[in-house]
Amino acid sequence: MTLLEAYHRLDEAWGPQHWWPGESVLEIMVGAVLTQNTAWSNVERAIANLKAAGALSMQALLALPLDELAALIRPAGYFNVKARRLRALLEWVSAAGGVEALSGWTDEKLRSGLLGVHGVGPETADDILLYAFERPVFVIDAYTRRILGRLGLIDPTMGYEHLRAMIEAELSPDVPLFNQFHALLVAHGKAICRPRPRCTVCVLREGCPAATPTRLPPE
DNA sequence: ACCCAGGGTCATA
DNA sequence: TATGACCATGGG
Numbered sequence: 473m474t475l476l477e478a479y480h481r482l483d484e485a486w487g488p489q490h491w492w493p494g495e496s497v498l499e500i501m502v503g504a505v506l507t508q509n510t511a512w513s514n515v516e517r518a519i520a521n522l523k524a525a526g527a528l529s530m531q532a533l534l535a536l537p538l539d540e541l542a543a544l545i546r547p548a549g550y551f552n553v554k555a556r557r558l559r560a561l562l563e564w565v566s567a568a569g570g571v572e573a574l575s576g577w578t579d580e581k582l583r584s585g586l587l588g589v590h591g592v593g594p595e596t597a598d599d600i601l602l603y604a605f606e607r608p609v610f611v612i613d614a615y616t617r618r619i620l621g622r623l624g625l626i627d628p629t630m631g632y633e634h635l636r637a638m639i640e641a642e643l644s645p646d647v648p649l650f651n652q653f654h655a656l657l658v659a660h661g662k663a664i665c666r667p668r669p670r671c672t673v674c675v676l677r678e679g680c681p682a683a684t685p686t687r688l689p690p691e
Numbered sequence: 692a693c694c695c696a697g698g699g700t701c702a703t704a
Numbered sequence: 705t706a707t708g709a710c711c712a713t714g715g716g
Contacts, residue, residue, distance in 0.1 A: 553700090592699085
């Protein structure tokens with residue numbers, strides 16, 4: 473099976489996913505930070521708190537004291553860390569001239585700029601690039617590694633950039649496709665057995681790839 | 692009473 | 705460069 477065949481099967485099975493869950497560029501960026509190593513259901517509560525407090529805007533978020541911001545995003549976990557990361561991200565956006573200005577940046581400049589922000593790593597940057605700014609980058613997350621790795625389509629131990637380059641080279645740079653593919657992998661990613669212990673079928677079936685490491689190897 | 696989730700940073704060796 | 709500790713809540 474090729475990557476493209478895998479995509480079409482998932483697409484036919486589950487149809488359009490309408491990702492990212494979030495209405496504005498700002499909300500997508502906030503969600504990308506809040507969902508770091510965190511279940512989305514917890515992120516939803518945090519975002520609901522921000523909305524209820526009228527804090528989901530550039531100005532409000534930047535004006536909010538760090539401890540108050542942390543209190544609002546508390547359900548998302550790591551709230552002290554994430555409050556600082558959100559602050560750093562919004563200050564960077566603001567210094568760059570806002571979302572409007574960033575929209576005019578090249579893919580490369582935008583990506584390296586995001587990666588320079590404290591608390592924004594490759595996956596968070598690519599979430600923002602693909603879903604907020606509609607740039608053709610393929611997001612590599614735990615689900616992508618686990619599922620495509622078990623299919624034998626990729627080597628899940630490869631570093632982030634190398635893996636992304638391989639997948640992007642195999643697929644055409646197609647924003648709607650990258651969007652829908654990653655959405656399908658994540659939205660239905662829990663519907664497979666866990667890496668450890670492996671499910672009964674994996675144990676019985678010869679050729680079922682061994683457990684996929686949850687922890688990513690460095691570049 | 693565990694295990695895990697749509698990561699990233701920092702300190703060690 | 706490669707591991708490990710740490711961050712923290714909520715659901716299964």
